[in-house]
Amino acid sequence: MLDPFDDIYFMKRALQEAEIAFDKGEIPVGAVIVLKNQMIARAHNLTETLNDVTAHAEMQAFTAAANFLGGKYLKDCILYVTLEPCQMCAGASYWTQIGKIVYGASDPQRGFVNLNTQLHPKTTVVSGVLAEECSQLMKRFFIQKRNLN
Numbered sequence: 001m002l003d004p005f006d007d008i009y010f011m012k013r014a015l016q017e018a019e020i021a022f023d024k025g026e027i028p029v030g031a032v033i034v035l036k037n038q039m040i041a042r043a044h045n046l047t048e049t050l051n052d053v054t055a056h057a058e059m060q061a062f063t064a065a066a067n068f069l070g071g072k073y074l075k076d077c078i079l080y081v082t083l084e085p086c087q088m089c090a091g092a093s094y095w096t097q098i099g100k101i102v103y104g105a106s107d108p109q110r111g112f113v114n115l116n117t118q119l120h121p122k123t124t125v126v127s128g129v130l131a132e133e134c135s136q137l138m139k140r141f142f143i144q145k146r147n148l149n
Contacts, residue, residue: 005037007102010080011130014104017044017057018082018137024049028141031057031081033065033074033098040077041065057081058089062096074098075122082134084111084127094120102126104134 010032017030021044033041043060047053058081066072078100079085085093085103090112093101097120106127108114119125 005034007080007126007129010034010039010078011082011102011104011134013039013042014057014080014082015130015133015137017042018134021045021057022137022141028137029057029081029083031061031079033061034078034080035065035069035076040068054088056086056089058085059092062092062098066096072096078102080129082130083107083138084113086110087112087115087117090117090119093123094118096120098123100124100126102129104128104130105138106131 013032014030017032018028021030022028026045026048030044032039041061041064043064044057046055046060058079061079062074065074065077074096076099079093079098080102082104084105084107085101099122101123
């Protein structure tokens, strides 16, 4: 039997968050954190809105999940994010001890993979889930941004 709550299902929820960011003029990255098939946090980039370079979707989601759980460790949780986490977010994920990271589009220039950012040893990673959809949203955002300037 198919699990209705699979990586694609939750990545679609992260994409919904990315669309909200897009509509706000934020770089369209969305994230959700899941515990036992329940979304406990959802967030999107707020760097422009908050005038805060650290207000990435993942950072917002980590804070919301920790508040929901009443503790800073997310060992049994899964982070779904539309773009490969940057060095800062990957570093923060290390401290949360998140169990799994699932991301959509790769970020060869700023992503943690090419920058060799260390994740927590128990964190597993799945890449490329709905990568095309995640990438297209990002491309659409930057094309629109260039055309407005």
